[in-house]
Amino acid sequence: MSGLRRALIALGALALLAGIGSVALILTSDHTTPRGLAAALILTAGWSFAGTGLYAWDRRPGNNIGPLMTAIGFTFFFQGLSSSNNDVVFAIGIIGSSLPYAILVHLLVTFPAGHFESRFQRVVVGAAYLTTTVLQLGWALFIDPTKQSDCGNCPENPILIPGHEGIANAINAVQVLTASFGIASTVAIVYLRWRRSTPAQRRVLTPVVLTGGVAFTILLAQLVLSEAGAPQAVEDGTYIAAIVVFACLPFAFLLGLLRSRIGRAEEITTALSAENEQLNVELQAKVEELRASRARIVEAGYAERRRVERNLHDGAQQRLMALTMNLRLARDKLGDDPAATGELLDEAMDELAAATAELRELARGIHPVLLSERGLRAALGGLAERSPVPVELLATPAERLPAPIEMAAYFVVAEALTNVARYAEAGVATVRVERRNGAVEVEIRDDGIGGAKIDAGTGLRGLEDRVGALEGHFSVRSRAGEGTIVEASIPCE
């Protein structure tokens, strides 16, 4: 068992004893009437506040609501002390009897969070404590209970400074004023909090607002009636009604507090499901993007095969066809026209050389052997050398990188330089490939006409997909008249 729980059990036992003691004092009182009813009500109010307060304290140890409710329960028993026939106990009871109302103000103002939200709230609660402690003590110093109409059999006031009833009345007037201020402010604070709360928060506040509202209305009525000099029976009636409602109040707090756990759980669930929804939307978008990218990569593969087939058909194959015809013709002419035969054979050799060159170029487009055998630096050197537009290699990595990264970087540079040669009308292009900050950064810059767009054709989009497949970023900056900058950043630890 935790230390806190042991302390709470001890407090519970103490509340039990305090209640029994209060009842004993009330039942043996010479000046409290009607004794049975007063005892029952004080016991109900004191025990219900202390009991529910201790329960709340145990369930929500970090929240001040439990301790405040417990304190209200204990201070309620001061009213039992004021029933004592012993003058000292009676005096202590009189001094402390209004303290529970100040704690109640504190409780209502800070419910359900258990802490202050504004300076005004502190002022209201501070005024309530001032009224029920300092002012109450001041009043007790000058009040002579034996001279009060409703306290005929009351004991003597042991701390009485006699002959200053005017001061007592003045202090009492201030108390009535500050109490009215405190009650009105508390009602306003609780009402405003209830108005601006969410439905889940209202479920927490509603029981307290209803019961507290009724309790404070009765308290205010009691205050007004007692000041207005209403008949004793009416005053007693409101007093009993206040205690009945006060006895219900702690259960309203407890209900609210327990609902706040449920409410909080609901809020967390709502927040989680909203977050979940957001994640789902993002995930769906990512999946769509990946699906589109995958489709483009597959299509790019087919397009590449079509391109290779087309290149073979239009290039090397045609040259080989012409070569075949030339050789056939040369064979036919071999006997009767050696000069024409030699000419045909020369042409055939030229066609063969051209076909070989085209096949070599095509093979390089499918897979750059220089790249896989000697790395990015050598392969980029080859690209720069073959480019019709002068290319300056500003930086290339000396070390070998993972093959997929080398391939991606190479094709970014190759495609970008092809575009420079075809469309940019550039005088020069620069290439920079560097490994830094856990990535390979690729940049191709030209001084051409600009205006390139990723969406315009399949080439740049294909590069974007190729780089994206390696979790990299690809971008093209190409304002008209300001050249083009193609950039790729590929993660590489």
Add this chain to the structure above:
Amino acid sequence: MSTSVLIVDDHPSFRAGARRMLEASGYSVIGEAADGEAALEAVRDLTPDLVLLDVQLPGIDGFEVAARLQAAGGAPTIVLTSSRDRADFGEALAESPARGFIAKGELSGATLAELAG
């Protein structure tokens, strides 16, 4: 009188080679065309006896050219050719109004004469 021929192919190297080969075999090459539209025009203008027609052309392809010539009436003899195999075209060759098909690798005056007469 020698057979007049129109060569239709988008590759100049093939047209040149074919012209030399057919002329060496006694044909009279009266024109060349690089695509389908030009071929239809050339047939109208030159009225050749025989059209050596590549299948894969930019724009309308050889099959379409053959079909249009046939539809126009009074069509010349059409022989389709390609650097691809006969098998690459499946049923399309049989359905075409062309007289026949010669793979480019097998083209000679003799194979053409055998097919077109």
